[in-house]
Amino acid sequence: MKPVDSERIRVYYEDLSNEELEKIVRNDLKDLSSVALAFIEAEIKKRKLDLNLEAIADEMNDSDAQEGNEHLADIESYIASLPDKDLEELIVKESNRLNPTTLAFAKEQARQRNVKTNIDAGSEVQTRDLTNAELSSYASIIRHLDCPKCKKSQQYINGTMEYNIYSIIFLTYRSKKIKIACRDCLKKINNAALLKSMLAGWWGIPWGILLTPVYIYRNISIRSQYKSDEPNILLLSFINEHRGIIELYKNDKEKLQEALSKL
Ligand SMILES: [Zn+2]
Numbered sequence: 001m002k003p004v005d006s007e008r009i010r011v012y013y014e015d016l017s018n019e020e021l022e023k024i025v026r027n028d029l030k031d032l033s034s035v036a037l038a039f040i041e042a043e044i045k046k047r048k049l050d051l052n053l054e055a056i057a058d059e060m061n062d063s064d065a066q067e068g069n070e071h072l073a074d075i076e077s078y079i080a081s082l083p084d085k086d087l088e089e090l091i092v093k094e095s096n097r098l099n100p101t102t103l104a105f106a107k108e109q110a111r112q113r114n115v116k117t118n119i120d121a122g123s124e125v126q127t128r129d130l131t132n133a134e135l136s137s138y139a140s141i142i143r144h145l146d147c148p149k150c151k152k153s154q155q156y157i158n159g160t161m162e163y164n165i166y167s168i169i170f171l172t173y174r175s176k177k178i179k180i181a182c183r184d185c186l187k188k189i190n191n192a193a194l195l196k197s198m199l200a201g202w203w204g205i206p207w208g209i210l211l212t213p214v215y216i217y218r219n220i221s222i223r224s225q226y227k228s229d230e231p232n233i234l235l236l237s238f239i240n241e242h243r244g245i246i247e248l249y250k251n252d253k254e255k256l257q258e259a260l261s262k263l
Pocket residue numbers: 147148149150151152181182183184185186
């Protein structure tokens with residue numbers, strides 16, 4: 001098969017006009033196979049066209065690099081435009097995801113603005129695993145906060161998983177999210193998710209019918225978790241996920257409270 005294929009490619013390029021050939025070289029040079037390139041080079045030579053493939057490839061790389069730089073400049077001007085609080089939260093939350101150049105730029109911004117919070121410690125914690133001692137010390141901080149939902153402080157904070165399923169004709173949407181709150185609010189969150197799944201899950205064919213019982217079961221079986229007096233596994237997972245932010249604001253209850261209520 002191969003010789004026939006390459007013969008077809010050769011004939012294809014042979015039949016192109018000079019203008020068409022040049023257009024392909026200038027637009028698609030990087031996507032061409034080596035076989036196609038070999039035929040194009042032969043055609044250029046045969047027709048004595050003034051097309052230098054190497055120079056065109058260099059030009060293309062330069063413009064890609066420039067595009068990359070422009071993209072970086074966009075990100076940097078976005079970072080520079082952030083208010084102090086958003087800047088420090090971005091650095092801490094995204095420390096393990098931002099590329100090193102962008103992270104260094106963001107940290108330099110914070111330094112220049114004289115942002116005083118604990119960015120370095122928060123960012124360091126976000127990029128590594130917590131020790132058990134750190135996890136339980138964070139758990140104790142979080143458990144003593146006011147409930148992010150009802151704002152009261154009579155009960156210790158714990159966690160639950162909110163399982164949602166709803167269907168619209170053939171489409172069935174599913175989600176699960178860890179929620180932290182006081183025990184009364186966790187109960188309300190759980191009941192609301194259960195009711196919503198019972199009412200809205202069924203109507204999709206086939207996944208709504210098949211999966212709604214699973215989601216109902218999950219919402220019921222998760223109840224034992226928030227009834228626990230100890231910090232449960234969901235609270236600990238939440239803490240682990242947001243460890244950088246907790247470290248950042250651990251000495252400022254108000255800021256910590258506010259940051260967690262947005263998560
Ligand atoms: Zn509450």
